[in-house]
Amino acid sequence: MNKNTKRKTLRFTAIIAFAVIVLSFYPGIPTLSGLAGTLKAQNTSELAYSLSGNTEISLENTALKNTSSINKANESSDYTRPEDSSYLMVNLRTGERLLEKNKDIQRAPASTVKLLTGLVVHEKLKDTEWVTVGKEVMVEGSVLGLKPGDKIQVKDLMTALYVASANDAANALAVAAYGSLENFIDSANQYASQLGCTDTQIKTAHGLSVPEQYTTAQDLTRIATKFTRNAELLSYVKLKGATIEWTDVNGWKQIREISNTNQLLGVYPGDEGLKTGTTTEAGQCLVTYVTRGDGDLLLVLLGSDQRYKDTIELLDQGLAKIRTRSALKNITNSPEALNKTPGFFVP
Secondary structure (H helix, E strand, O other): OOOOHHHHHHHHHHHHHHHHHHHHHOOOOOOOOOOOOOOOOOOOOOEEOOOOOOOOOOOOOOOOOHHHHHHHHHHOOOOOOOOOOEEEEEOOOEEEEEEEEEEOHHHHHHHHHHHHHHHHOOOOOOOOOOOOOOOHOOOHHHHHHHHOOOEEEHHHHHHHHOOOOOOHHHHHHHHHHOHHHHHHHHHHHHHHOOOOOOOOOOOOOOOOOOOOEEHHHHHHHHHHHHOOHHHHEEEEEEEEOOOOOOOOOOOOEEEEEOOOOOOOOOOOOOOEEEEEEEEEEEEEEEEEEEEEEEEEEEEEEEEEHHHHHHHHHHHHHHHHHHHHHHHHHHHHHHHHHHOOOOOOOOO
């Protein structure tokens, strides 16, 4: 047997051995973080979730899910991807689409609209600028508690927008930047169109359900991708908590301690935040940005009924796919890499 034949045989054997290993662990490989079995899938309000474990009640609250069935599902190594939801995951470093389903279906966006809101108003307002709010802050759902005549800085409105998902902050920013909600909505839709969003129509700055307001996982991925390129906006969504101050119409100083509505912050390795969203029409939505050595993953999930569990499982599968491809590529180039493949990971 000549050297070339031996080399081919060795390479073939290595590939077969690696395939056996992959098949032995997959789909166990996707559960890299080990979090899916420990994080309870809870449907929390946009404003209410507290990092201390306390929950307040707002209009967006719905009943907590039965955790016994969730834990039972987590005992299985098989994961059934959400059937009725839409999602799209991309690796922002390469542009590769890793996972997708129903990405072109129009759905209610809920508070994920606030990603677009921030992008649109950011170009018009300075962080240190003071805003006197009007009747636009009289809105339902998750709110900071602003009243007409209150004065607050833009940076505090942006913090409330992305940490507490405050609807009154969204409206206040929209009017401060464009003079009226109508002008803001026109500009927001133009902005989305310029990003290539062909199936998105925005009717509000905050995302509460109204007729003919919709987006798709694919369009929202375009918006979120643009958002991740703005370091200033990213600094807000990373915050686990914050203190908001403003002066009310009577001249009294108001202070609020707020906590981020995103439960994965500080829990899932590499999570850089982005945006939650929940309404009856939209279901549970979550846009997640994760930076790891393997890649920068952006996952848009719409219409889930267990967004944190689904997000963890999908992210783990995306990371596993990246690592498996890296390992296969290394082994194809060099069979000896089977023993030292940096892309292969077994929990």
